[in-house]
Amino acid sequence: MTERPALTEDEFRRLCEYLYRRTGMVFTEAKRYYVERRVWERMAETGAASFAGYFALLRTDTRDEIQQFVNAFTVNETYFYREEYQLKCLTNDLMTERVSDKQAGDPIRIWSAACSTGEEPYSIAIWLLENWSRVDEYFIEIVGSDIDTRVLELARAGTFGKRALMRLPAELIGKYFQELSAERWQIEAQLRDSVSFTPVNLVEPGQTRQHGQFDVIFCRNVLIYFDDTSRRLAAENLYDNLLPGGFICLGHSESMSRISPLFDVRRFADAIVYQRPGTRT
Amino acid sequence: MPLVRKPTQPAEPPKASAGEVLAGLASANPEARWTAARAAAELADSAGALAAALPQETDARVREAMFTSLARIGTRESLRAMLPMLRSNDAALRTGALDALCSSHFAAHELLPQLLSDPDVDVRILSCELARSLPSEDASRSLCTLLDREAEVNVCAAAIEVLAEVGNQAALPALERCAQRFPQVPFLTFAIRLATDRIRAAGSRD
Secondary structure, eight states: OOOOOOOOHHHHHHHHHHHHHHHOBOOOGGGHHHHHHHHHHHHHHHTOSSHHHHHHHHHTTGGGHHHHHHHHHOOOOOOTTTTHHHHHHIIIIIHHHHTTTOOTTOEEEEEETTOTTTHHHHHHHHHHHHHOTTGGGSEEEEEEEESOHHHHHHHHHTEEETGGGTTSOHHHHHHHEEEEETTEEEEOHHHHHHEEEEEOOTTOHHHHGGGOOEEEEEEOSOGGGBOHHHHHHHHHHHHHTEEEEEEEEEOTTOOGGGTOSSSEEEEOSSOEEEEOOSOOO | OOEEOOOOOOOOOOOOOHHHHHHHTTOSOHHHHHHHHHHGGGSTTOHHHHHHHGGGOOOHHHHHHHHHHHHHHOOHHHHHTTGGGGGOSOHHHHHHHHHHHHTOHHIIIIIHHHHHTOSOHHHHHHHGGGGGGSOHHHHHHHHHHHHHHOOOHHHHHHHHHHHHHHOOGGGHHHHHHHHHHOTTOHHHHHHHHHHHHHHHHHHHHO
């Protein structure tokens, strides 16, 4: 990529404010290089000759540029069975609690709230099929969402490289994936068809509330990108998206207690998770 | 296979009118107040109604949502509406307001000088926390100005605690002057030594 002139202080500030309003993500001067790289990429892609020209394209949303811009700023690297201890917690404790007053055939809804290219929701599906003995008794709906529409397309396609599968036992790769080429696998059609993917911005109440309430939400390593106000707002949105008594799993370095007092802390053998208080209605 | 995909066609639930939202803030039903408190952030001119409803609110969850909405609105008016709550006898209201103000960069920049000069000692103590969200130079400048004129030991202690974490080398002379003014207060002497050591150590790493 051709090197471009650095953004002025005012340009950088206006861009970061715009990005914050759209996504809740906060970038400071410390991340200037990261921000500028992505702006230059978008300028090259759109043919904008100057930052002012590009910013005008962005603000008028010419050729869906807002979504392309947001996509450029998201971090999407993940892999199957990441933070496996939470999956163990899901089947050892969370599911048992959630079905305690459900009937056979009732729905169980699980949301992977920042699913990137699909590794997390597909991991949940495989883990449940492999490790939860009561999996056949209920209708389990798994929803994956992300703010980045580009990764959702990849998630729906369900093809993965060697690195994404590095934690999966070979036996499971053989069972649930088809090898497409050297070091490229596609998850089997039945699994692809059983997970739905949809764009959601976690700081937009209008977008989160349309998806209804869930039994368990996985929201790992997302809130770290938000500032305090956006974190509080996202926590309140997630609270509304949980059924009373439902659980939320955060990344290992994240603590809901530092963000919001809305949830109860539950310490299980495999993980600490957060629970919306109240009994099921 | 027990896993199912529902054809989700998400539909935006109908939005309540401004009148319904504002009336909801006074509902007897906490669920309705929670919904109204969250929806109020998307209304123009709802800051006054939120600020008026907050001191009467008894449900901690609804109160939290009201503070989040005031912080989200983020205007001068919405942030100023929280300032009287810093004087409240209700600790939850005080800390709720402080947390919401701390989440706003505007509050730290614009309101901090006024708050650090407030005649109420408790307000000055709480306001030191706001400086944490400022860049190190700005935080050091604001808190050192306070330290040089502050007569109340507990306010100095609050400022020193924040300086220990976010202060820079420019804060060292003010810390030294503060130590000289309060030699008879051992905990302050200790806190200043700790802050000074931390700032020096951080400076030597840079």
